[in-house]
Amino acid sequence: MTAENEISKQIKSLRSKMGWSQSQLADKLNVSKQSVSNWETGLKTPRMGALQKMSDLFGVSIGRITDGEASNSDLVIKTSQLMKLLSIQHQQEVYEFAKKKLSFSSNSNVIKFPKDDDTLEITASGVLSAGVGEFLDDSTKPFTVTVHKPVPSNYDYAFQINGHSMEPVYQDKQVVFVKKEDDYRDGQIIAAVMDGCAYLKKLSVVDGEATLVSLNPQYPNIKVDKETGVNVLGVVFS
Template sequence: MDQIDLAIKLGRKSSSSVSEWEKGKYTPKIGVLNDIAEIFGVSITDLMNKDLSSDDGIRDKVISMYDSLDANRQQAVYNFTKQQYNEQNNVIEFPAPTRTQVSVYGAVSAGTGEYLLDGTPELVDYDGAVPEHDFAVVVNGDSMEPTFEDKQIIFVKKTNEARNGQFVIADYDHQAFVKKFMRDEHGARLVSLNKKYPDMLIDEDHELSIFGVVVF
């Protein structure tokens, strides 16, 4: 750009001021410096502190080429630029927590048995790793705390049998529960981890069906 061209862009009638700036005789005032920075598309900080004579217009070329790319290629340019920036500045990025959706088949009580399993799944957001399972349910109540908390999603493998000490999903007198299955000299029963809830005896006076065991 000629001196007179710059002078005109700055609203001046002659190029004398521009010539004096280039010779180092005078320094433009801050407002003029800001105008010059805008004209040449650089930051005022770079204009005042950096040697821009080696800049062969790479920035403008990159921006021009970027604007001509389709959306997918623009995203690729951004990803590469971000990688270069992170490497230069020793930035370490940690992956975001994985979030997925699981099909939850109703609720099981960890309390008084007020909920029943139904056959209609509901897609629910879930953070974390999902183990291999056959179905998932949500816990309602606090009888299995601290292992299972209220509103926690738990994953289940289908089976109608359980080993001593396993956590089971069971239908007890037509209501669904998550409990610990125990069998010892005192007989078979469903046990709550929260001791304020009594054991649920398994005998001829109660109907029991096991849906599955909890997987972790």
């Protein structure tokens, strides 16, 4: 196919996609309908000025019109046109989304295997149940666990999780770090002891009544008895 025939084909195709008649395209380009007809039949070839105007109108590169190739520049032009229609806030949201997609694409085929110097052995104070409860008292012996760096320096306890009631956020055998607080609020993830058993749960406080909530809906929540209460060891922060 000659260059002239390719240009004819592309002008007709792009015009049709926009839903314009030859007369409507001619009005937008400030040329006669006959000129558009001549371009589409191949009798004449549009000059560079007309090609540039059609490039802007169709939202494609000039190369798309002359060569029939959908290039990256077409997407750049279309994206630029759309971005101009968005508010500054929405432009920023589109930009952040694009950055995340780029990061995912860059790392999707990469598997990072931990190296020996990426891990550290620490002492865990015990086990927190993400299930039916783990016995924890003064006789519970600490044990050594291996965790990935970096390890926070300001934690009061390190506990290993046993169970699945806090999935998908907290996984079985994961190590969590706990910090003591003076006050505890609704919605915090806490390490708590009740009836001699240690739990990892979300604290829910409604009308003065506390509940230890499981993030996994397949596991029940635990109502805190007002008389016996619950001993909160601290807030999970890592």
